[in-house]
Amino acid sequence: MLDTLKLPERHYLNNGHGLKSWLLTKDHKRIAILYLISISAFFFLGGLFAVGIRLELTTPQGDFFQPDTYNKMFTLHGVIMVFFFLIPSIPAVLGNFLIPPMIGAKDLAFPRINLLSWYIYVLGGLFALFAILVGGVDTGWTFYTPYSSAASNTNVIPTALGVFIAGFSSILTGLNFIVTIHRMRAPGMTWFKLPLFVWAHYATSLIQVLGTPVVAITIIMVFVERAFGFGIFDPQRGGDPVLFQHLFWFYSHPAVYIMILPAMGVISELISTFSRKKVFGYSFVAFSSLAIAVFGFIVWAHHMFVAGISVYAAMVFSFLSFSVAIPSAVKTFNWTATLYKGSLTFEAPMLYVYGFLGLFLVGGLTGLFLATLGVDVHVHDTYFVVAHFHYIMVGGAIMGYLGGLHFWWPKIVGRMYSEFLSRISAILVFVGFNLTFFPQFVLGYMGMPRRYHMYPDEFQVLNVMSSAGAAVLGLGYLLPVIYFLWSLKHGEVAGPNPWGASGLEWRTASPPPTENFAEVPTDIPEAYEYTPHVVREAKLV
Amino acid sequence: MFSGLPLFPEQASSFAADVDALYFFIIAVSAFFASLIAILVLIFAVKYRRRHDQEVGAPIEGSLPLELAWSLIPTVIAMVMFAWGAQVYYDLRRPPAEAHQIYAVGKQWMWKFQHLEGPREINELHVPTGRPVKITVTSEDVIHSLYFPSFRTKIDAIPGRYTTLWFEPTKPGRYHIFCAEYCGTMHSGMIGTVVVMEPAQYQAWLSGGAGEGTLAEQGARLFQDLSCNTCHLETAQGRGPSLKDIMGKPVQLTTGESVMVDEVYLRESILNSQAKIVAGYTPLMPTFQGLISEEGLVALIEYIRTLSPQAATAPAAAPAPPVEAPAPAPQGDRN
Numbered sequence: 001m002l003d004t005l006k007l008p009e010r011h012y013l014n015n016g017h018g019l020k021s022w023l024l025t026k027d028h029k030r031i032a033i034l035y036l037i038s039i040s041a042f043f044f045l046g047g048l049f050a051v052g053i054r055l056e057l058t059t060p061q062g063d064f065f066q067p068d069t070y071n072k073m074f075t076l077h078g079v080i081m082v083f084f085f086l087i088p089s090i091p092a093v094l095g096n097f098l099i100p101p102m103i104g105a106k107d108l109a110f111p112r113i114n115l116l117s118w119y120i121y122v123l124g125g126l127f128a129l130f131a132i133l134v135g136g137v138d139t140g141w142t143f144y145t146p147y148s149s150a151a152s153n154t155n156v157i158p159t160a161l162g163v164f165i166a167g168f169s170s171i172l173t174g175l176n177f178i179v180t181i182h183r184m185r186a187p188g189m190t191w192f193k194l195p196l197f198v199w200a201h202y203a204t205s206l207i208q209v210l211g212t213p214v215v216a217i218t219i220i221m222v223f224v225e226r227a228f229g230f231g232i233f234d235p236q237r238g239g240d241p242v243l244f245q246h247l248f249w250f251y252s253h254p255a256v257y258i259m260i261l262p263a264m265g266v267i268s269e270l271i272s273t274f275s276r277k278k279v280f281g282y283s284f285v286a287f288s289s290l291a292i293a294v295f296g297f298i299v300w301a302h303h304m305f306v307a308g309i310s311v312y313a314a315m316v317f318s319f320l321s322f323s324v325a326i327p328s329a330v331k332t333f334n335w336t337a338t339l340y341k342g343s344l345t346f347e348a349p350m351l352y353v354y355g356f357l358g359l360f361l362v363g364g365l366t367g368l369f370l371a372t373l374g375v376d377v378h379v380h381d382t383y384f385v386v387a388h389f390h391y392i393m394v395g396g397a398i399m400g401y402l403g404g405l406h407f408w409w410p411k412i413v414g415r416m417y418s419e420f421l422s423r424i425s426a427i428l429v430f431v432g433f434n435l436t437f438f439p440q441f442v443l444g445y446m447g448m449p450r451r452y453h454m455y456p457d458e459f460q461v462l463n464v465m466s467s468a469g470a471a472v473l474g475l476g477y478l479l480p481v482i483y484f485l486w487s488l489k490h491g492e493v494a495g496p497n498p499w500g501a502s503g504l505e506w507r508t509a510s511p512p513p514t515e516n517f518a519e520v521p522t523d524i525p526e527a528y529e530y531t532p533h534v535v536r537e538a539k540l541v
Numbered sequence: 542m543f544s545g546l547p548l549f550p551e552q553a554s555s556f557a558a559d560v561d562a563l564y565f566f567i568i569a570v571s572a573f574f575a576s577l578i579a580i581l582v583l584i585f586a587v588k589y590r591r592r593h594d595q596e597v598g599a600p601i602e603g604s605l606p607l608e609l610a611w612s613l614i615p616t617v618i619a620m621v622m623f624a625w626g627a628q629v630y631y632d633l634r635r636p637p638a639e640a641h642q643i644y645a646v647g648k649q650w651m652w653k654f655q656h657l658e659g660p661r662e663i664n665e666l667h668v669p670t671g672r673p674v675k676i677t678v679t680s681e682d683v684i685h686s687l688y689f690p691s692f693r694t695k696i697d698a699i700p701g702r703y704t705t706l707w708f709e710p711t712k713p714g715r716y717h718i719f720c721a722e723y724c725g726t727m728h729s730g731m732i733g734t735v736v737v738m739e740p741a742q743y744q745a746w747l748s749g750g751a752g753e754g755t756l757a758e759q760g761a762r763l764f765q766d767l768s769c770n771t772c773h774l775e776t777a778q779g780r781g782p783s784l785k786d787i788m789g790k791p792v793q794l795t796t797g798e799s800v801m802v803d804e805v806y807l808r809e810s811i812l813n814s815q816a817k818i819v820a821g822y823t824p825l826m827p828t829f830q831g832l833i834s835e836e837g838l839v840a841l842i843e844y845i846r847t848l849s850p851q852a853a854t855a856p857a858a859a860p861a862p863p864v865e866a867p868a869p870a871p872q873g874d875r876n
Contacts, residue, residue, distance in 0.1 A: 147683040235701025277598025308704040322619040333611040339585040341599035365571035374629025378693040381721040447690025449721040452729035
């Protein structure tokens with residue numbers, strides 16, 4: 001049957017040729033591709049710094065890099081991965097591409113603003129690249145004052161401005177999604193028929209719109225202190241260094257949910273498709289996204305339990321931090337229950353789902369250790385924290401991103417990639433990831449602080465394990481580049497719905513036409529409707 | 542297989558066992574939930590694998606009782622963790638009144654420790670077993686964090702502020718001191734050793750290193766060198782308020798407010814003398830910002846503390862008291 005499939009004659013990729021048709025496009029799908037290319041470039045640049053870090057940490061002495069070089073590497077790794085890869089990743093690529101077709105719309109509500117947000121992102125990225133080219137920055141991605149505002153003699157200002165500018169891209173994307181989800185749904189696409197991917201993006205967008213301005217203001221404060229000597233954070237000039245941490249984490253903790261919520265949305269889509277079953281407890285999964293977005297705003301001071309805040313404030317924030325764990329637990333149980341009595345297959349996207357479940361579980365559970373005050377004091381600012389947030393951001397968010405990319409790739413380019421290589425890559429990423437980051441939990445409890453260029457000898461064995469794992473992980477990340485590029489020309493034609501999935505986006509051609517649907521869909525089914533009839537239909541389109 | 546691979550730091554303080562017990566409890570809970578989910582998803586993967594092309598999953602919408610169960614049960618368990626963790630933290634953050642006082646100053650890139658009895662140390666700290674030790678911490682430049690993994694505690698060293706941490710060493714030995722908050726080029730070189738000694742050895746060590754007199758004596762000299770004594774007389778007749786018997790008591794300000802006299806207030810009044818003027822006095826005092834080191838400040842504060850003898854209560858019970866009575870924890874700790 002597959003032999004008979006052909007690419008549609010007219011689709012968004014061949015509707016206009018040449019660089020100009022891309023750089024001036026207002027098509028959300030093409031903008032998604034622009035984002036895909038740019039964030040991938042930043043991902044591999046950030047990864048390159050990680051290679052340097054893991055190389056240096058294979059030995060206790062500082063023998064590969066100078067201390068300042070090492071400090072710049074982990075700073076740039078963090079800045080690039082957080083602000084230029086993870087935060088835009090799923091929303092700007094998959095969200096951009098998929099939200100309109102998922103809700104039966106032709107485009108986002110503001111196509112021009114969508115393109116503008118990509119240009120803003122690129123401008124922010126150029127500032128960051130400029131900072132790297134002129135010598136880098138060494139404050140850590142957290143820019144703690146007064147180190148960043150008064151002590152560091154590296155390129156704090158261009159980097160901070162890069163983050164500041166990229167933030168506006170995030171705000172505009174969030175705004176665009178919120179308006180789109182409210183106003184652009186096809187007739188009959190009610191809120192509770194929306195795919196959970198859309199719910200997750202709605203919650204994410206709220207954080208982007210409400211949280212990002214705070215970090216923007218904070219960056220401006222660092223800027224005026226550093227450039228003009230205002231005394232805001234530097235105690236030498238009457239400022240309060242801890243104020244910075246409150247402001248920074250007020251955004252940057254919710255920012256973690258900007259990364260993980262969309263990944264949770266992806267997982268809901270994938271798990272339902274590959275078990276041909278409704279997501280268990282749809283409304284609980286949907287509302288847990290909103291709960292996470294709301295609670296995420298009131299837990300920031302758990303980053304400050306040893307920063308001299310009052311004992312009672314610490315207790316309040318510990319309590320609230322536990323409360324944000326519950327909706328995450330609810331999601332995990334619901335996904336597990338979705339598998340029950342499903343019809344399961346294990347193509348690459350489903351392997352990523354399983355990988356996500358394993359890593360997110362470890363990441364989430366180790367969050368409990370950090371929310372627990374008595375344990376956090378010991379492991380705060382150690383490798384335990386590094387391991388924990390990599391399990392969430394890399395194990396959770398990147399597994400979701402890669403799973404989603406594998407799932408929707410045939411929709412995006414119209415062709416399939418190598419099934420065999422993609423399964424190998426999913427397994428390599430999972431194994432490599434665990435080997436890299438699990439030993440870091442032990443290192444952290446042993447007491448190894450983060451951001452150490454040199455370390456006592458007894459930490460070496462675990463660090464070598466971690467570096468070996470990073471090599472496997474790197475391979476797992478490189479492999480998809482090869483088979484995705486290969487698939488562009490040589491992949492089998494996928495057809496509109498290669499997975500037999502139920503979402504609206506699978507009802508149109510792959511790749512879709514510029515206007516997404518030949519005609520606006522009207523018979524909107526319940527979300528995740530899998531009946532033998534639907535499956536037969538899907539396969540035969 | 543990994544006999545040479547330690548998984549935990551030494552337990553060398555009275556907290557270590559408490560923190561580790563809590564850690565193991567959370568590991569046990571985590572292991573239970575992780576295994577539960579892992580076993581379920583793996584069983585489902587085998588049991589419900591697709592048998593034929595047209596197969597679909599069972600039409601199940603959800604279950605309110607299940608949703609409630611897996612919301613409420615984790616909530617209850619989380620509250621146990623919260624309460625237990627809060628209790629351990631409360632103990633960690635509240636030094637007992639009789640704790641033995643030491644000052645620490647972080648600076649790029651070293652830890653400086655100052656004993657009340659006089660000895661100063663850099664990147665090395667000697668403490669006795671069997672008695673609580675309270676360290677008041679600050680920084681000369683950027684934020685650092687004083688971390689004793691074997692005692693399971695740390696606290697940030699924040700410029701312009703005093704923070705405190707305390708522990709009771711239980712096991713003689715040499716353990717790591719780390720800086721846990723990134724502070725620039727040689728952050729990873731800002732490490733040291735805490736030497737835990739039996740009380741008798743500690744006394745011997747102390748008496749061997751007190752060349753410059755006790756910290757309060759050093760403070761008294763500084764008090765004269767900086768001419769503080771020209772205005773701050775013992776009687777209330779001076780141009781500045783008398784510093785006698787002020788520690789730990791409220792004082793009325795020109796604004797009508799009153800503040801508690803503690804390290805934080807004294808520090809502010811020395812560095813930024815115009816900030817809080819005692820009622821009845823004029824703001825004549827110059828500011829000493831930039832003219833006095835963090836070590837000088839703690840010496841002055843210790844000297845001023847000795848002017849309030851009733852605030853410096855009896856030394857800790859065990860064992861042989863040092864030359865100087867250790868100061869009590871200030872009430873109304875601002876940390």
